[in-house]
Amino acid sequence: MKTPAPPSRSLSDLRELTPARVGLGRAGASMPTDALLAFTLDHARARDAVHGVFDTSRLVEGLTGVGLKPIALASQARNRRDYLRRPDLGRMLDPASQRALADRGGSSCQFVIVIGDGLSPAAVNSHALELVRNLIPRLAEAGVQIGGTVVASGARVALGDEIGALFGARMVVMLIGERPGLSAPDSLGAYLTFAPRIGLTDAMRNCVSNIHGAGLSYDEAAFKIAWLVQEGLARQITGVALKDESGSGTPARIGTSQS
Amino acid sequence: MLKQVARGITPEMAAAVSKLMRNQDLILVAKKCAVTSAFRNTIGLKGRMSVRLQPNHPFDDVRGITASILDGILLGSGDACIGINPASDDPAVIGELVRLLDGVITRLQIPTQGCVLTHVTTTLGLIGQGAPVDLVFQSIAGTEAANRSFGVDLALLREAQQAGLSLRRGTVGDNVMYFETGQGSALSANAHHNVDQQTLEARAYAVARAFDPLLVNSVVGFIGPEYLFDGKEIIRAGLEDHFCGKLLGLPLGVDVCYTNHAEADQDDMDNLLTLLAAAGVTFIMGVPGADDVMLNYQSSSFHDALYIRDLFGLKRAPEFDDWLVRTGLAGADFRLAGDAALLPEFASRLIA
Numbered sequence: 001m002k003t004p005a006p007p008s009r010s011l012s013d014l015r016e017l018t019p020a021r022v023g024l025g026r027a028g029a030s031m032p033t034d035a036l037l038a039f040t041l042d043h044a045r046a047r048d049a050v051h052g053v054f055d056t057s058r059l060v061e062g063l064t065g066v067g068l069k070p071i072a073l074a075s076q077a078r079n080r081r082d083y084l085r086r087p088d089l090g091r092m093l094d095p096a097s098q099r100a101l102a103d104r105g106g107s108s109c110q111f112v113i114v115i116g117d118g119l120s121p122a123a124v125n126s127h128a129l130e131l132v133r134n135l136i137p138r139l140a141e142a143g144v145q146i147g148g149t150v151v152a153s154g155a156r157v158a159l160g161d162e163i164g165a166l167f168g169a170r171m172v173v174m175l176i177g178e179r180p181g182l183s184a185p186d187s188l189g190a191y192l193t194f195a196p197r198i199g200l201t202d203a204m205r206n207c208v209s210n211i212h213g214a215g216l217s218y219d220e221a222a223f224k225i226a227w228l229v230q231e232g233l234a235r236q237i238t239g240v241a242l243k244d245e246s247g248s249g250t251p252a253r254i255g256t257s258q259s
Numbered sequence: 260m261l262k263q264v265a266r267g268i269t270p271e272m273a274a275a276v277s278k279l280m281r282n283q284d285l286i287l288v289a290k291k292c293a294v295t296s297a298f299r300n301t302i303g304l305k306g307r308m309s310v311r312l313q314p315n316h317p318f319d320d321v322r323g324i325t326a327s328i329l330d331g332i333l334l335g336s337g338d339a340c341i342g343i344n345p346a347s348d349d350p351a352v353i354g355e356l357v358r359l360l361d362g363v364i365t366r367l368q369i370p371t372q373g374c375v376l377t378h379v380t381t382t383l384g385l386i387g388q389g390a391p392v393d394l395v396f397q398s399i400a401g402t403e404a405a406n407r408s409f410g411v412d413l414a415l416l417r418e419a420q421q422a423g424l425s426l427r428r429g430t431v432g433d434n435v436m437y438f439e440t441g442q443g444s445a446l447s448a449n450a451h452h453n454v455d456q457q458t459l460e461a462r463a464y465a466v467a468r469a470f471d472p473l474l475v476n477s478v479v480g481f482i483g484p485e486y487l488f489d490g491k492e493i494i495r496a497g498l499e500d501h502f503c504g505k506l507l508g509l510p511l512g513v514d515v516c517y518t519n520h521a522e523a524d525q526d527d528m529d530n531l532l533t534l535l536a537a538a539g540v541t542f543i544m545g546v547p548g549a550d551d552v553m554l555n556y557q558s559s560s561f562h563d564a565l566y567i568r569d570l571f572g573l574k575r576a577p578e579f580d581d582w583l584v585r586t587g588l589a590g591a592d593f594r595l596a597g598d599a600a601l602l603p604e605f606a607s608r609l610i611a
Contacts (some may be wrong), residue, residue, distance in 0.1 A: 004498075005607070005608075006604075006607045006611035007607070007611075008601050008602065008604075008607055009601070009602045009606070009607045009610065010600055010601055011330075011333070011600055011601070011602060012600075013610070014326040014327075014329060014330055014600070014602075014610070015326075015386070017320075017322045017323050017325070017326035017610060018316055018322075018323035018324070018326045018327055018547075019316075019317065019323075019552045020314075020316070020323070020326070020327050020330075020546075020547040020548070020550070020552045021547045021548020021549070021550050021552075021560075022314075022326055022327055022329075022330035022547045023330060023550070024548055024562075025600075026334070026562060026565070026595075028569075029562065029565035029566045029568070030562055030565075031548070031560065031562045035548060039525075039548060039549065039550065042550075043519070043524065043525075043557070046519040047519060049519075050519055050520045083487060083519055084484045084485070084488075085484065085488060087485050101608060102296045113603075119520050123550075128289065143292070173454050177557060179518060179519065179520060180519045180520075180555070181552070181555030181556075182550045182555075182557070183550070183552055183554075183555075185519075223600050237596065246288070257585070
C-alpha cells in the first residue's frame with residue numbers, strides 16, 4: 001500500500017532544515033543575483049576578519065580593568081603577510097618579548113591566560129574580554145590562580161607553549177581567533193595545554209571552539225574551559241587523553257585542535 | 260599509448276615532467292589520458308564529467324543533510340557519489356549517516372554511490388557490523404610517515420579494500436575506494452623528508468593507484484596559504500595534480516576550493532574550474548551555494564557544475580543521466596527541466 005502523498009513543499013522550505021545555501025533557485029545555469037551578492041558580502045566580511053587590526057591597547061586596558069596585569073608581546077611574524085605565509089614565525093616569540101618575559105623574574109605559577117589574534121582579530125576584539133570576565137569567577141571557584149596574562153600579536157596556537165614555559169606555568173590557555181567561515185567570521189577558540197613547552201603537538205591540547213554570537217555563549221564556554229582546567233590540573237594531562245565530560249548539556253564541540 | 264604506459268610511470272617521473280610543463284601542457288596532456296572507473300555507474304567516459312554531492316552539516320543533522328542532498332539532486336549533481344564529511348567521529352553517528360545515504364539511494368533508485376568520509380578503521384568497524392557501506396574512504400599522503408600520522412599503512416588500506424569488495428554492492432563495477440589528497444599534507448605532519456610538496460602529492464597518487472579507486476580527489480586549496488598562497492598558486496597546483504594523477508592512470512577529480520585566509524576568490528575558482536574542465540577533469544565537488552558550512556571553506560557549487568556542463572557540453576555518468584531523464588528532472592537533452600519552485604513528490608516525502 002502506498003502512503004498518501006505528503007503536502008507539497010516548496011524549494012525554499014529546504015532552507016529551514018540547514019544553514020547551508022540550499023534552495024537558491026537558478027537563472028539558466030547560474031546562481032541568481034541576490035544569492036551571489038549575499039555570498040560576496042559574507043566573503044568580504046570573512047576577509048575583513050582575517051585582515052582586521054588587533055586592538056591590543058583596548059584589550060590591555062580592559063584586562064587591567066578586570067583586575068589582571070596583562071603584558072603585550074609579539075611573535076616573530078612582523079606583518080599579516082608574514083603571518084599567513086609562515087606559521088612557524090607565529091609560533092615563536094620575537095627577541096624583545098623573550099627578554100621581557102625572562103627579565104620578569106618571578107617564580108613558576110599555576111595558570112596563564114594568553115590572548116592571541118590568530119586568524120580572526122575580529123573574533124578576539126569582539127569576544128575575548130567578555131569571555132575572560134566570565135572565566136575569572138569560575139577559575140576562582142575551582143581554586144585556580146591566574147599567574148599571568150598576555151596579549152600576543154601575530155600568534156598561532158603554539159605560541160602559548162613558549163609563553164607558558166617562560167612563565168613556568170602548569171597550564172596555559174590560548175584564546176585565539178579561529179579561521180573565519182562565511183557564516184561565522186568572528187569565532188573564538190580556547191586551547192588548553194598542560195605543562196606547556198616548545199615542540200608540543202596539537203594532540204596534547206584540548207579545544208573549546210565556536211565561541212561567538214550564534215555559537216557557544218561566554219557562560220557555556222567559561223564553564224567548559226574551567227572544567228578542563230580543573231580536571232587537566234588534577235589529572236596532569238590535556239589532549240586526546242582528556243575527554244570533555246563537563247556534561248553541561250550543550251552539544252559537544254570539544255575536540256583536539258586543527259591549527 | 261598513455262594508458263598503456265601509465266603503470267610504468269613512477270610518481271617521481273610524473274612530478275618531474277610536470278615541472279617542465281606550462282599550464283597549457285598540463286591541460287593538453289591530461290586531456291589525452293583516458294581513465295574510467297565504475298561502481299553503480301561509469302565515471303570518466305569521454306565528454307562527461309561527474310560531481311560529488313557534498314551535503315555537509317555543522318553537527319550532522321540528518322534532516323539538514325537530506326535537504327542538501329535533495330538540493331543537489333534537483334540541480335543534477337551527485338553522479339560521482341554522495342559524500343558526507345561528518346563533523347563527528349562517533350561510530351554510532353557515522354553508522355546513521357551510512358544508513359541515511361543507503362536509504363536515499365535505494366528509495367529513489369539513484370544509480371550512484373554513497374560515502375561517509377571518516378577514518379578507514381571506523382568504516383571497517385561498520386562493515387563488520389553489517390552497515391551498508393558503498394565506498395571506503397581514506398585521506399592519504401606521499402610518505403610512509405605522513406600516512407602513519409593519518410593512522411594508516413598499506414596493509415590497512417588493503418584490508419579496507421577487501422572489506423569493501425566483500426559487500427559486492429557495485430552493480431556495473433567494483434572500484435570501492437575513495438581517496439583524498441592535497442599538497443602540503445606531508446609537510447604539515449613534518450613528514451616530508453625535505454622533498455617538495457608537489458612530488459609528495461604525486462607519490463600519494465601512487466599509493467591510491469595500488470587500490471583501484473573509484474575516485475581520487477585532490478583538495479587543492481583547502482590546506483591554506485602557507486602551502487598555496489593565492490589564486491595563482493592554487494590554479495597551478497590544481498592543474499599539476501590533475502595532470503600527475505591522470506598520467507599515473509587515476510580517476511582524478513579536484514576540489515576547486517579556497518579558504519578565507521588565502522588570497523583567492525570565486526573568480527579564481529571560475530578560472531581553475533574552466534581550465535580543469537578543458538583538461539578533462541573526472542569530477543568536481545558540488546556544495547550548496549559553494550559554501551561548506553561544516554568545513555568552513557568555499558568549493559564549487561551545484562550551479563558551477565551546470566555552468567561548466569553548458570560551456571563544454573559535458574554530460575554526467577550515463578546511468579545517472581538516464582535516471583535524471585526518467586524522473587523528469589532533466590529533459591531529453593539531459594539539461595535540467597524547468598525551475599520548479601515546488602519540490603517533486605519524492606523530495607517532499609524525504610523531508611516530511
